[in-house]
Amino acid sequence: MKILLNNREEEFEADSMTVSSMLEIRKFTFRMRIIKINGELIPREKYGSTVIHDGDKVQMLYLMSGG
Amino acid sequence: MNLSEIGSHLKKFRVGIAGAGGLGSNCAALLARSGVGTLVIADYDIVEKSNLSRQFYFTGQEGMKKTEALKENLGRISPEINVIIHSLKLDRTNISQIFGGCDVIVEALDSSEMKEMFIETVQITLKEVPLVAGSGIAGWGNNDILKTRKIDETLYVCGDETSEVTDDLPPLAPRVAIVAGKQANTVVDLLMKMK
Numbered sequence: 693m694k695i696l697l698n699n700r701e702e703e704f705e706a707d708s709m710t711v712s713s714m715l716e717i718r719k720f721t722f723r724m725r726i727i728k729i730n731g732e733l734i735p736r737e738k739y740g741s742t743v744i745h746d747g748d749k750v751q752m753l754y755l756m757s758g759g
Numbered sequence: 760m761n762l763s764e765i766g767s768h769l770k771k772f773r774v775g776i777a778g779a780g781g782l783g784s785n786c787a788a789l790l791a792r793s794g795v796g797t798l799v800i801a802d803y804d805i806v807e808k809s810n811l812s813r814q815f816y817f818t819g820q821e822g823m824k825k826t827e828a829l830k831e832n833l834g835r836i837s838p839e840i841n842v843i844i845h846s847l848k849l850d851r852t853n854i855s856q857i858f859g860g861c862d863v864i865v866e867a868l869d870s871s872e873m874k875e876m877f878i879e880t881v882q883i884t885l886k887e888v889p890l891v892a893g894s895g896i897a898g899w900g901n902n903d904i905l906k907t908r909k910i911d912e913t914l915y916v917c918g919d920e921t922s923e924v925t926d927d928l929p930p931l932a933p934r935v936a937i938v939a940g941k942q943a944n945t946v947v948d949l950l951m952k953m954k
Contacts, residue, residue, distance in 0.1 A: 724871035726878050726892075731911050733882040736875070751910045755871040755878075756895040758924035759782045 693746035707746065711739040714750075724755040765951070766794035770839075772950045773797040775861035777849055777877055779825040780804070781930055782893045783867030784815035785939035786946075787829060791836045793947055798833065801845040801857055802826050813932040849877060855884035862953060863946050866892040867939075871923070882914065891945045895919035896938045897928040905934065907941050917941040 694703050704717065711727060711734055714720075727734045728751040734742050744750060760768070774795050776783045779802035787798055802825045806816045810825075820828040826844035833842050845857050849868070854877065858864050864881055868874050874892065881890050895905075895918035904919040918938050924930050 724875045726875065726882075726910075726914075728882075728910060728914070731913075733879060735879050735883065751914075753892075753908070753910060753916050754894065754920055755874040755892075756897070756918065756920065756923040757869065757871045757874075758896045758922070758930050759778050759780050759867045759869040759874070759893055 695744060695747065696749045698750075698752060708743050711742045711744060714744055715739070720752070722754050726753045726755065727751070769794040769947070769950055770796040772862045772953065773799060773860060774946055774950075775799045775801075775858040775864040776867055777801055777854075777858070777865065778867035778869065778873075779814075779829050780810070780867065780869055781813045781932075781935035782896065782939045782942060783865065784825070784829050784832075785813075785936055786865055786867060786943045787833060788815045788836060789940060789943035790946060791833045791840050793943070794837070795840070795946075795950070797841040797843065799843045799845070799858060799861055800826055800829060801847065801849055802829075803846060803848040813930060813935045849873070851876060851880050854880045858885060858888070861885075861888060863949050864888055864890045865942050865946060866890060867942070869924075878914070887913065889913050889915070889949050891915045891917065891942045891949075893918050893938050893942055895922045896934050897922040897924040897930050899931045899934060901934075902937070905937050905941065907945055915945050917945065 730749050804825050806820045806823050806828050824846045826846045830842040907917045
């Protein structure tokens with residue numbers, strides 16, 4: 693499957709995957725983040741149950757302490 | 760549009776600011792100077808001497824609630840501005856009530872945990888309201904990696920998205936002010952496009 697991850701096309705072997713497995717596959721380990729799929733915010737507690745499909749637009753942003 | 764026409768346009772709007780530290784206090788000052796009509800500011804902290812290195816507070820205000828000190832300082836920039844303050848800690852239960860009715864919201868909180876909680880809550884409970892977040896302000900130099908990224912119509916992030924504040928990489932005034940300026944400039948841009 694191909695998805696748009698932060699506006700760049702990325703290819704994955706699986707036909708679909710949960711948000712948690714995408715984070716695992718790509719080794720995105722940073723603690724605090726925001727993930728949106730097709731404009732919809734996915735709260736952390738739904739990472740395990742939310743499925744990413746072919747063609748989805750995934751936006752991810754890391755949150756650094758400091759304000 | 761001349762400056763006074765811009766001022767009368769911006770006067771119609773209400774901007775929420777979550778956090779009155781380095782980003783929030785400086786962003787509020789810039790929005791007040793631009794002529795935004797109403798600011799809703801939430802913070803539970805008090806002004807400490809160490810804050811004066813980068814935040815919009817002054818000698819003599821130590822010990823005051825940041826919300827109250829900031830309201831005082833904004834009033835000295837513009838006597839017409841309406842500043843609504845909430846001296847409390849934001850959580851999932853009070854955010855939509857405090858910031859409901861705002862035309863744009865600025866995320867200017869300190870810890871990454873609070874940032875995540877706030878952005879999640881606003882994007883779920885106040886779906887239509889554009890949110891301008893800050894991430895990555897620590898240190899000095901590296902001017903041009905500080906940017907504004909538009910995630911979509913309702914979410915923008917200002918900062919370098921990499922520099923986390925630590926004991927060895929503290930937030931210094933110039934980078935904090937640049938990011939606060941980018942946030943305020945994004946807010947003004949959004950408001951100028953609104954009717």
